[in-house]
Amino acid sequence: MSKKTARRSAFRREKMTALDYILFVILLGIALLILIPFWNVIMISFSTPKEYADNPFMLFPKNPTLASYKALFMDGSILMGYWNTFKLLIVGLPLSLFLTSSMAYGLSRSKFPGKRIIFFLVLFTMIFNGGIVPLYLIMKSLHLTGTLWSVIFAGSFSAFNMILMMNYFYSLPESLMESARLDGAGEWRIMFSVVLPLAAPIMATITLFYGVAYWNSWYDAMIFLRKAEQLPLQNVLRTIIVESTTNASNASSVSAVGKQAFSTGMKMAAVFVTMVPIMCFFPLLQKHFAKGVLTGAIKT
Amino acid sequence: MKADKKLSVRSILLLSLCLVMLLATACSKEGAQGGNEKDESGNYKDKLKISVASTINLKDGQLNNEFHKFWMDKFNLEWDYNFIEWDSWAEKLRLWVSSGDLPDVATWNYIHGDAMNYIDQGLLYKFPDDWKERWPNVATAYKLTGLGEKLEELKGGTYLLPRPVYYENKPADPLVNQNGVIVLRKDWAKAVGFELKDAYTTSELMTFAKLVKEKDPGKVGANLVPLSFNAGDAMVNIIMPNSEHSRVESAFYKGEDGKYHWGPADPETLVGLKLMQQAYKEGLLNPEFYTWKNSEGGDNFRVKGAAAVAGLGGLASFRQDVDKDMQKNLGVSSDDLVHTAIVLGDDGKYRNLEQANFWSALIFSPNISKEKFERVMDLLDYSTSTEGQMILNMGFEGKDWKYGDNKELVSLLPEGTSLEDKYPSRFEGLYLLGDDFSIINPAIKKEYRDRSVLHYQNKAKLGKEGGKLAAYDWTVQLHDSKVKNQATFTYETEYTNLILQSGDLESNWKKWVESKMSLVQPALDELNNLK
Numbered sequence: 001m002s003k004k005t006a007r008r009s010a011f012r013r014e015k016m017t018a019l020d021y022i023l024f025v026i027l028l029g030i031a032l033l034i035l036i037p038f039w040n041v042i043m044i045s046f047s048t049p050k051e052y053a054d055n056p057f058m059l060f061p062k063n064p065t066l067a068s069y070k071a072l073f074m075d076g077s078i079l080m081g082y083w084n085t086f087k088l089l090i091v092g093l094p095l096s097l098f099l100t101s102s103m104a105y106g107l108s109r110s111k112f113p114g115k116r117i118i119f120f121l122v123l124f125t126m127i128f129n130g131g132i133v134p135l136y137l138i139m140k141s142l143h144l145t146g147t148l149w150s151v152i153f154a155g156s157f158s159a160f161n162m163i164l165m166m167n168y169f170y171s172l173p174e175s176l177m178e179s180a181r182l183d184g185a186g187e188w189r190i191m192f193s194v195v196l197p198l199a200a201p202i203m204a205t206i207t208l209f210y211g212v213a214y215w216n217s218w219y220d221a222m223i224f225l226r227k228a229e230q231l232p233l234q235n236v237l238r239t240i241i242v243e244s245t246t247n248a249s250n251a252s253s254v255s256a257v258g259k260q261a262f263s264t265g266m267k268m269a270a271v272f273v274t275m276v277p278i279m280c281f282f283p284l285l286q287k288h289f290a291k292g293v294l295t296g297a298i299k300t
Numbered sequence: 301m302k303a304d305k306k307l308s309v310r311s312i313l314l315l316s317l318c319l320v321m322l323l324a325t326a327c328s329k330e331g332a333q334g335g336n337e338k339d340e341s342g343n344y345k346d347k348l349k350i351s352v353a354s355t356i357n358l359k360d361g362q363l364n365n366e367f368h369k370f371w372m373d374k375f376n377l378e379w380d381y382n383f384i385e386w387d388s389w390a391e392k393l394r395l396w397v398s399s400g401d402l403p404d405v406a407t408w409n410y411i412h413g414d415a416m417n418y419i420d421q422g423l424l425y426k427f428p429d430d431w432k433e434r435w436p437n438v439a440t441a442y443k444l445t446g447l448g449e450k451l452e453e454l455k456g457g458t459y460l461l462p463r464p465v466y467y468e469n470k471p472a473d474p475l476v477n478q479n480g481v482i483v484l485r486k487d488w489a490k491a492v493g494f495e496l497k498d499a500y501t502t503s504e505l506m507t508f509a510k511l512v513k514e515k516d517p518g519k520v521g522a523n524l525v526p527l528s529f530n531a532g533d534a535m536v537n538i539i540m541p542n543s544e545h546s547r548v549e550s551a552f553y554k555g556e557d558g559k560y561h562w563g564p565a566d567p568e569t570l571v572g573l574k575l576m577q578q579a580y581k582e583g584l585l586n587p588e589f590y591t592w593k594n595s596e597g598g599d600n601f602r603v604k605g606a607a608a609v610a611g612l613g614g615l616a617s618f619r620q621d622v623d624k625d626m627q628k629n630l631g632v633s634s635d636d637l638v639h640t641a642i643v644l645g646d647d648g649k650y651r652n653l654e655q656a657n658f659w660s661a662l663i664f665s666p667n668i669s670k671e672k673f674e675r676v677m678d679l680l681d682y683s684t685s686t687e688g689q690m691i692l693n694m695g696f697e698g699k700d701w702k703y704g705d706n707k708e709l710v711s712l713l714p715e716g717t718s719l720e721d722k723y724p725s726r727f728e729g730l731y732l733l734g735d736d737f738s739i740i741n742p743a744i745k746k747e748y749r750d751r752s753v754l755h756y757q758n759k760a761k762l763g764k765e766g767g768k769l770a771a772y773d774w775t776v777q778l779h780d781s782k783v784k785n786q787a788t789f790t791y792e793t794e795y796t797n798l799i800l801q802s803g804d805l806e807s808n809w810k811k812w813v814e815s816k817m818s819l820v821q822p823a824l825d826e827l828n829n830l831k
Binding site: 048049050053054075076077080132133136137140145222223226227228229231235238239242243263 | 353357358359360381382383385386387388391392395398399401523594595599600603604625629630
């Protein structure tokens with residue numbers, strides 16, 4: 001045994017106490033409690049209805065099948081859903097970041113007339129909202145109902161995210177902005193060239209928040225959109241699942257009866273399909289995420 | 301000074317212009333884009349763009365197929381189709397109606413209280429007084445719904461079209477709810493010496509279930525579920541056959557004394573509960589039957605092949621689905637294995653609910669132009685005719701179907717394909733529901749259709765001859781109030797909780813009835829005091 005290896009194993013022996021082993025087992029148990037249902041969801045999505053009926057809790061299907069995925073992707077509406085969600089993200093995310101960061105920057109600067117009132121008005125929308133009918137009427141009067149713009153605008157600004165960002169901006173030294181101002185930079189220039197490059201953690205966090213919100217959003221789309229080909233992914237999945245699970249025995253008309261399909265399998269396939277992209281996206285921002293939340297949450 | 305004057309004159313002119321434009325915008329109704337005059341060959345001269353909303357998922361490009369083109373060409377119109385997701389139907393329509401943004405015509409999951417409010421607020425289009433003479437097919441089908449005329453009595457005009465479930469192919473009179481048909485394993489019944497009949501009492505079914513449990517003729521072993529009912533199925537197939545007022549649809553009813561009563565408090569409901577508890581205690585129901593959702597009860601029968609009895613429902617298409625599922629999952633034809641029957645109460649009487657002949661409604665935007673309304677009504681009238689129904693449900697004669705030697709309908713579609721595959725999303729059947737044609741539709745096996753009609757007829761016959769059918773009480777159904785809504789319970793859950801409780805069922809049931817009376821009594825008082 002080399003000296004190095006011996007030292008390393010001695011170090012391990014020193015470090016690993018009985019309590020460590022107990023904690024390891026407990027944490028492993030908790031991890032399994034989280035992972036096994038998740039694994040089960042994936043496996044059900046690859047199983048046949050018969051196999052699921054025989055054994056709903058399975059670690060591996062005996063006769064794996066792609067039938068649930070085929071049924072899910074069959075008519076092309078899922079791909080259309082992905083495309084619409086992608087459009088929402090591509091247009092909505094930069095818009096949201098721009099609106100949020102510019103307002104957060106403005107409100108984080110030194111006192112100016114009306115600052116408190118503006119902040120109060122923003123805060124007010126976080127606590128009370130006007131309800132869906134006034135929002136719908138506004139979109140209608142702007143002739144935006146039935147277009148993706150209504151969904152983008154409805155979700156383009158979050159008071160919570162703005163406050164989080166504003167608190168982060170407070171933490172930046174005022175002298176930086178003053179120096180830039182002395183060099184002749186205007187407020188937009190200061191924001192884009194000085195403040196935002198220093199705000200990567202909070203930008204990553206807020207990007208993730210908005211990204212997840214756009215990805216998961218279905219209510220605004222349900223309210224404002226009118227064509228099947230406009231619906232984002234979540235609404236398409238909802239439609240497919242609802243159509244496959246409508247309970248025939250309670251229907252009073254054949255019109256109310258859904259299509260025959262392995263509904264649980266389709267549900268699980270839908271969960272998997274929806275989760276994968278966001279799971280791929282999360283690790284890229286994870287390193288900034290915790291830092292951003294922590295810094296933004298504490299006013300310095 | 302001069303400049304100021306000029307400025308103020310300009311401002312006033314500009315302001316006036318703005319006001320005129322505003323007024324013009326505000327006062328302009330959706331203008332007619334054309335008339336309904338026809339040319340020499342009887343075709344409409346002007347094309348109209350009509351917005352329509354329904355729950356049928358019409359995808360991009362599907363309007364280009366031959367079927368949709370036929371309807372658009374025949375009525376010279378262009379559809380602006382709006383899709384409503386099934387689970388947001390009520391919410392979306394409420395929003396559209398309330399904000400004055402309703403498409404020209406829409407299917408609506410009728411809610412009586414909302415209908416009354418909408419009509420009072422002028423949010424729905426009022427039909428012209430002579431509409432029944434102008435569109436006779438629609439008027440005849442409308443009359444069969446019952447609801448239309450009741451609403452006319454209440455509101456003094458027609459504001460919506462309830463959609464008829466049955467029209468020319470009504471399977472029986474009175475029309476009884478399709479629920480309350482079970483499937484049982486024919487081969488197992490023969491193996492255990494159980495007689496096959498069209499109707500069984502609840503105890504007879506339980507006897508069969510016990511025999512299957514003892515002898516296990518299918519060699520299913522531990523997975524065997526003698527009565528594969530979820531909580532809803534158990535209520536429909538055990539409690540309802542013994543108490544016709546045990547369900548939410550008929551819980552409030554007018555008794556022989558002329559006063560309203562609450563069915564779940566009737567001793568008949570207790571009889572049903574006792575049978576259900578007995579089935580549970582004897583292991584005929586699955587120990588966890590109350591956790592099953594949607595089709596889980598039926599799946600034991602059709603997917604797993606491990607159940608002796610399961611709930612089905614009375615539509616022939618349901619039976620066809622069982623056949624498809626058994627072929628797909630068990631690799632067997634269901635015809636030799638499955639028997640369907642209706643369930644009687646333990647006293648041999650048949651109980652169920654009379655069914656109103658409507659499901660959902662058609663509503664029109666109050667801003668729809670006269671021309672568009674008339675064009676849509678022309679389409680509805682044609683779609684309700686025999687010719688229209690054939691096109692809607694069978695496609696085009698000579699191409700998709702033909703009459704056989706005995707004048708029966710023969711499909712010309714390639715084996716294994718359906719009309720939905722060829723012409724997807726046929727939303728033009730806006731008015732009359734597909735149930736009516738399903739009775740004669742050759743896409744459903746004739747044996748299944750005949751059996752379905754037989755059950756409807758037996759229900760009607762047994763219900764009339766000594767049975768107890770809960771009448772469709774228009775007073776209760778059309779009464780909408782907070783008090784009544786508060787006294788509405790999920791009975792399948794309530795009944796399941798009762799049979800699972802420890803202690804004496806009868807005293808538990810009495811306590812339960814007592815606990816509910818604080819909510820039920822005000823509803824009864826309200827109904828009894830209605831003029």
